[in-house]
Amino acid sequence: MSRRAPGELALVLHTHLPYLRHHGVWPVGEEWLFQAWGTSWLPVTRLLEELAGEGRREVVTLGVTPMVAHQVADQRLADDLGTWLGGQVWRSEEQRWHDRVPDDVRALSSFYWRRFSGLLAYHEDVQRRGGLLAVWAQLQDAGVLELLGGPATHPYLPLQTDPALIDAQLADGLASHARWAGGSPRGIWAPEMGYRPRGRVADATAAATAVDAHGTPTLPRTGPELPGLEEHYAAHGISHVLVDAPTLIQAAGGRERDWTVRPDPAAPGTPESVVHDGVLIGDSDVTAYARDLSVAYHVWSPTAGYPGNVWYRDLYATGGYGLHPSWRVTDRSLPPDRKATYEPDRAAAQTLIDAEHLRGVLHGVLDDRPGELVVAAYDTELFGHWWFEGVEWLGALVRAVADDPTLTTTTVASRRERRPPTRRLELPESSWGFAKGHASWVTDQTRPMWQELRRAEAAARRALAGGRGPSGARVQVARELALLASSDWPFMVTRGNSPGYAAERVADHADQLHRLCHAIERDAVDDAEVAAIAARDDAPADVTALLAALDPAGTGAAR
Structure with a gap:
């Protein structure tokens, strides 16, 4: 049977x-x-x-x-x-x-x-x-x-x-x-x-x-x-x-x-x-x-x-x-x-x-x-x-x-x-x-987070275009952008779970990214500043693919 x-x-x-x-x-x-x-x-x-x-x-x-x-x-x-x-x-x-x-x-x-x-x-x-x-x-x-x-x-x-x-x-x-x-x-x-x-x-x-x-x-x-x-x-x-x-x-x-x-x-x-x-x-x-x-x-x-x-x-x-x-x-x-x-x-x-x-x-x-x-x-x-x-x-x-x-x-x-x-x-x-649906990530309160993410994507593409900038700074721009994109930040605002912390994290990663991008564009990268940022934000460890996506005509980057 x-x-x-x-x-x-x-x-x-x-x-x-x-x-x-x-x-x-x-x-x-x-x-x-x-x-x-x-x-x-x-x-x-x-x-x-x-x-x-x-x-x-x-x-x-x-x-x-x-x-x-x-x-x-x-x-x-x-x-x-x-x-x-x-x-x-x-x-x-x-x-x-x-x-x-x-x-x-x-x-x-x-x-x-x-x-x-x-x-x-x-x-x-x-x-x-x-x-x-x-x-x-x-x-x-x-x-x-x-x-x-x-x-x-x-x-x-x-x-x-x-x-x-x-x-x-x-x-x-x-x-x-x-x-x-x-x-x-x-x-x-x-x-x-x-x-x-x-x-x-x-x-x-x-x-x-x-x-x-x-x-x-x-x-x-x-x-x-x-x-x-x-x-x-x-x-x-x-x-x-x-x-x-x-x-x-x-x-x-x-x-x-x-x-x-x-x-x-x-x-x-x-x-x-x-x-x-x-x-x-x-x-x-x-x-x-x-x-x-x-x-x-x-x-x-x-x-x-x-x-x-x-x-x-x-x-x-x-x-x-x-x-x-x-x-x-x-x-x-x-x-x-x-x-x-x-x-x-x-x-x-x-x-x-x-x-x-x-x-x-x-x-x-x-x-x-x-x-x-x-x-x-x-x-x-x-x-x-x-x-x-x-x-x-x-x-x-x-x-x-x-x-x-x-x-x-x-x-x-x-x-x-x-x-x-x-x-x-x-x-x-x-x-x-x-x-x-999207209700847990998209509200009037989170719209500025999404706007900041789009601005950061555009700034990273401009700054990194054509392989500009030393490798360490390029890697850190990609890291800050990736960390900025985490789904946790809008969720924490929408669901009332430490919304102030989430807003601070978005502002912090955006600020780091824009500072680095401005330094690259001015050819004024401070290696010590990049090292200090990288010591704090060292993830993702490998951003090779992210860099290639941001600068497809550039040189990419090593780990």
Whole structure:
């Protein structure tokens, strides 16, 4: 008797932060990096090594952007992370002797001491073995995970107006990935899951002609017809990308809806069921895989998810100086000073309940679809940082699915190789942002950022034309332009996440670029000034393709 093909779960984690090295310490700069690295990337990696030791394979698809790879490879940052983790251990001691909190809060000091001293020891072990990049590459070689790459500085590609710069961002980002991972990635997590088909580009520098009830702008189109993003991906050897569910559902004829609400599982044969396998984009060989919101939103959504359970730790109930967050969610309507004390054992028990619940959800979706796929995609930072217990939940889920004879985990690359897609669709312009369009990156408040980016592109082309300027200055102009293009800056303004910091970063990179361009044009480059700027902004490390795009008739540049 033949067995039913198991339903497949592709867990996809997106490991990304903007370039934060030497750009502030607290609360947004390097503190943000250390929080993500120390409480998410490290414990997730430790979990993956534990699962590898248990013989688990094809556990997750792990996206690592070039900006993350550059920063975790930096020895000074790695040393400072050790100091930061040591500081968390010391904070546990402060909590032990704190005289203004209840005894049960002080008692949590031992829990935190064990947690952070363990992370510090693991960090030191990882560094002895070559750092996170070496461990991630080894896990890929062992078949535990698939590594995804991405463009050099995570630009929002649907609104980029220069195809040469899109290609350059991809070329330099993929080359960077190949140097540490041992080969170019087959797949990428496109920044913000953004997609644009062939056609003219929406002009983010212009006022919207209309804005719908969700804040999605209708923008005038500018310039000539450009290739669809899949054409760029194909040219760089990319075989698969991640998009959001509405991108495929709308392409398949599904209706518009409130995408902040978790949908019911799609009935077989409906447009919504398109998310249960890959789709070839247009006439290309590039496959799009979409996250299934009916599953993914149980974990994290704009309105709900497991992290809001009453037993989980509340990240924002900090209690003040000298304390770790030591209160649980309790009731989301309560202010922080009325929350109940965190109970680690009850929270740990809840992770098992929630992992089992999602296994049941997967059965509800996949039991009528033998051999089909659910993609559950999240920022890696969710696990351990935003959701304190998330790593434990992730481990419980992977083990539960792997031990279930009718379910299995897979990487996206493995799925594509074993089950090559045959369906083709023309995809709409889209993202995973609010209302699934450009609303998270384009508003009246962010328009000056897009205008500054266009001015900087024009200034860089003028200054570098014909190979002008010494190599160091040329490289630094390309770096500043690439850093200016990061999708994080408009997102932080639009979504209210440290908008002042984002505005400062845009102004800073633009100022550096224009100073360098003016110096090149006047033939008055100060090598010491260039070296000082480069010491602060040393990413991307290799901008060969970016320089060639900015000055196609010039001399290019060495690394």
